[in-house]
Amino acid sequence: MVKVFVAVFVALAAVSAPAHAAVTDETAYVLNTLLFLIGGFLVMWMAAGFCMLEAGLVRSKNVATMCLKNIVLFALAGLMYLLVGYRLMYDGVDGGFLGSFGPFLPADGTLDGADADFSAGYASSADWFFQMVFVATAASIVSGTLAERVRLTGFFVFVIVLTGLIYPIQGAWTWGSGLLTSDRFVALAGAGFSDFAGSTLVHSAGGWAALTGAIVLGPRLGRYDPRGRVRPMPGSNLPLATLGTFILWLGWFGFNGGSQLAMGSGADVAAIARIFANTNMAAVGGTLGAMLLAQLRYKKIDLTFVLNGALAGLVSITAAPLTPSPLAAVAIGAVGGVLVVVCVPLFDRLRIDDVVGALSVHLVPGIWGTLAVPLTNPEATLAAQGLGVLATGLWVSVTSLVVWLGLKATIGLRLTPEDELAGGDTSELGMEAYPEFGRGSQFAG
Numbered sequence: 001m002v003k004v005f006v007a008v009f010v011a012l013a014a015v016s017a018p019a020h021a022a023v024t025d026e027t028a029y030v031l032n033t034l035l036f037l038i039g040g041f042l043v044m045w046m047a048a049g050f051c052m053l054e055a056g057l058v059r060s061k062n063v064a065t066m067c068l069k070n071i072v073l074f075a076l077a078g079l080m081y082l083l084v085g086y087r088l089m090y091d092g093v094d095g096g097f098l099g100s101f102g103p104f105l106p107a108d109g110t111l112d113g114a115d116a117d118f119s120a121g122y123a124s125s126a127d128w129f130f131q132m133v134f135v136a137t138a139a140s141i142v143s144g145t146l147a148e149r150v151r152l153t154g155f156f157v158f159v160i161v162l163t164g165l166i167y168p169i170q171g172a173w174t175w176g177s178g179l180l181t182s183d184r185f186v187a188l189a190g191a192g193f194s195d196f197a198g199s200t201l202v203h204s205a206g207g208w209a210a211l212t213g214a215i216v217l218g219p220r221l222g223r224y225d226p227r228g229r230v231r232p233m234p235g236s237n238l239p240l241a242t243l244g245t246f247i248l249w250l251g252w253f254g255f256n257g258g259s260q261l262a263m264g265s266g267a268d269v270a271a272i273a274r275i276f277a278n279t280n281m282a283a284v285g286g287t288l289g290a291m292l293l294a295q296l297r298y299k300k301i302d303l304t305f306v307l308n309g310a311l312a313g314l315v316s317i318t319a320a321p322l323t324p325s326p327l328a329a330v331a332i333g334a335v336g337g338v339l340v341v342v343c344v345p346l347f348d349r350l351r352i353d354d355v356v357g358a359l360s361v362h363l364v365p366g367i368w369g370t371l372a373v374p375l376t377n378p379e380a381t382l383a384a385q386g387l388g389v390l391a392t393g394l395w396v397s398v399t400s401l402v403v404w405l406g407l408k409a410t411i412g413l414r415l416t417p418e419d420e421l422a423g424g425d426t427s428e429l430g431m432e433a434y435p436e437f438g439r440g441s442q443f444a445g
Contacts, residue, residue, distance in 0.1 A: 028264030029118040035272070036126035039258020042251045043133040047074045049247030050140040054147060055433075056241030057304065057356040061423025062148045063236055063433035069143050069152065073159045077136035080164035085135060086128050089168035089175065095182035098169045104128050121262070130258060134202050135163045135171075137255075141206030144356035146213050149220050149420050152428050154413040158403055162209055166399045170392050171201050180388050190381040193388030197259035199319035199369035200392050207363025208396040211352070216404040217413055219353030221420055230348045233355075236434075238303055245307040249283055252314045256321040275321045278329035279314065282321075285333030286313020286340075286365075293341040305344070308357045309337030315362055316369035324376040332372055336365035367393075 023031075051070035055063045083103050091099040106125045109117045139159045146155065173180040173193075180193035195201050222231055235241060256279045262268045290309020294301050313333025317324070324332060343360035354360065370389050374380045407413050414420075419427035426432060 023264055025118040026116070028262075029121060029123075031263040032122040032261070033126045035258055035260070035263040036122055036130040039254035040126070040130040040133050042254025043130070043137065043258070044074075044251075046133075046248050046251030046255065047071075047136060047140065049244045049249075049251055050137075050144070051244070052247060053241050053244030053307070054140075054144045054356050056237040056239070056244060057144070057235035058147050059233060059423070060236035060434050060437065061425055061432070063425065064429055064431055065152070065424035066143070066147060067433070068429065069155065070140060072156060073139045073143060074136045076156060076159050077139050077163040078132055080160055081132045081135050081168070082128075084164045085168040086131060088165070089131070089172045093172045093176040093178040095184075096178055098172050098178070099176060121264075134198060134255075135167050138167050138202050138206035138209070139163055141203065141358050141362045142210045142213060144358040145210035145354045146217055147355040148424065149415055150213070150217055151413060151415055152424075153411055154407045157407055157411070158209075158213070158400075161403050162400070166209070166396060166403075167205060170205060170395050173391065174201060174388065180384075180391060185384070185387075189384035189387050191379060191384040193384050194373050194377065194380045195319050195370055195388065196321060197256045197318045199315060199317075199366045200389055202366075203315045203318065203362040204366030204370070204389065205392055205396045207359055207366060208393050209400040210354070210358055211363060212397050212400040213404050214352050214354060214359070216401070216408055219351060220355070221417060223353050224348075224351055228349070228351065230345075235304070241304070241307055245310055248311060249314065252279055252283070252318075255279075256318055260322075271322055277326055278321045278324055279317055281326045281329040282313040282317030282333030282336070283310045284313070285330035285335075286310050286316065286337035289313070289334035289337030290340050291337075293338050297341065304357065305341050308340045308344075308361045312336035312340045312361045312365040315365040316372070318366075319369040320373040320377050320380075323373075328376055332369065332375075335368060335372075339364050339368060 047070060051067055054066045054070065058066055081104075084101060086104040087102050088099045091102075093099045106123075106128075108120070108124055111118070139162055142158070142162070143155070172178040174195055179185060182192075186192050220233065223233065224230060253276050257272045257275045260268055260272050260275060263272065287306055287310040290305045290312070291301055294305045313336045316332050316336030317329055321329070340357065340360045343364050344354075344357050347354050347359055352359070367389055371382065371385050373385055374382050404413065415424065415427060
């Protein structure tokens with residue numbers, strides 16, 4: 001009887017309902033804005049992930065410093081993107097090099113009454129918020145690489161320049177419809193540069209800034225012996241680093257899914273669902289790829305390789321999370337995980353001290369993921385992807401190098417040897433993250 005009633009109810013509903021209920025402009029506006037906000041706060045949650053990951057991978061005498069750096073860099077990124085960054089990236093770029101200077105001002109028009117206009121498709125403040133959390137992500141990458149020996153003042157000044165000028169200008173070239181998507185670039189490369197959610201624009205951009213900073217700053221005291229051999233400096237809290245990795249994995253669904261930039265139709269929602277699935281499977285591939293290669297190469301599985309392998313898989317899929325099949329996403333992510341295990345010792349051989357492995361997670365897999373886009377997206381070309389990677393790398397590297405060298409020559413970049421040995425927590429903050437251990441304790445790192 002119940003089954004008969006349900007069948008009749010469904011049939012009546014099908015008769016009475018229109019064949020296809022069109023989404024109104026207002027409904028699409030609400031749904032699109034909601035996607036920006038949900039995606040934005042998930043990416044903002046990644047700031048906590050970076051903080052926990054970095055705090056766990058540095059020695060205990062620098063943990064409080066890492067926490068301070070991560071919350072202040074997020075605040076600085078928000079301020080600079082409000083004052084200058086957003087409009088540089090999106091306002092009037094028109095195929096050129098950069099937009100206009102000036103602060104972001106919400107411009108939503110009339111949204112009430114009979115004159116309501118929802119043609120913009122989303123609330124402007126939601127778009128600003130979503131884009132702002134991305135620039136903070138790029139700055140977080142720099143934080144981990146230069147940990148344990150960079151002075152807070154110099155680092156914060158660099159973050160101001162990175163988030164206010166360096167990042168927005170290169171972002172304008174692609175996401176702001178600038179020179180890497182212009183007709184001239186398409187004629188040269190066969191297609192515009194494609195980077196769906198920022199394998200290059202966010203991750204390798206942050207990686208290039210970090211690489212130049214690491215070269216200028218030099219390695220930590222005692223990291224390499226006179227023969228170039230690496231002296232292990234293990235992190236203080238691997239469970240904390242693991243928690244940070246899971247937080248980043250979760251936040252990445254907002255990073256990639258929100259970059260669909262629309263949720264006002266069934267097709268958009270289906271695309272977001274596919275992006276979520278591919279994002280997850282790329283992390284799966286990165287985790288397993290790093291674990292298997294670590295076991296084969298070192299006969300033991302290093303947890304830090306596995307954590308960074310998961311993140312490298314996520315970075316690798318970020319340039320094209322919609323077009324691959326789930327199995328292809330696993331393969332793309334697995335290559336990212338393998339690159340971590342290969343590149344961490346490679347950077348050490350080059351005496352480039354990357355404390356948390358950010359270069360091997362963000363820079364190299366970011367390049368790989370961007371170059372891999374044509375494998376699943378027939379509208380992209382290897383020439384366009386390669387030129388985009390090259391242009392971004394040159395811009396960020398050269399401008400970052402100028403800023404790092406300028407800071408080194410003026411206010412100084414590096415802690416004194418005495419302060420570095422004591423740790424940033426006591427030398428710069430006058431406090432300890434784990435005071436119950438006490439200075440000089442065998443647990444103090």
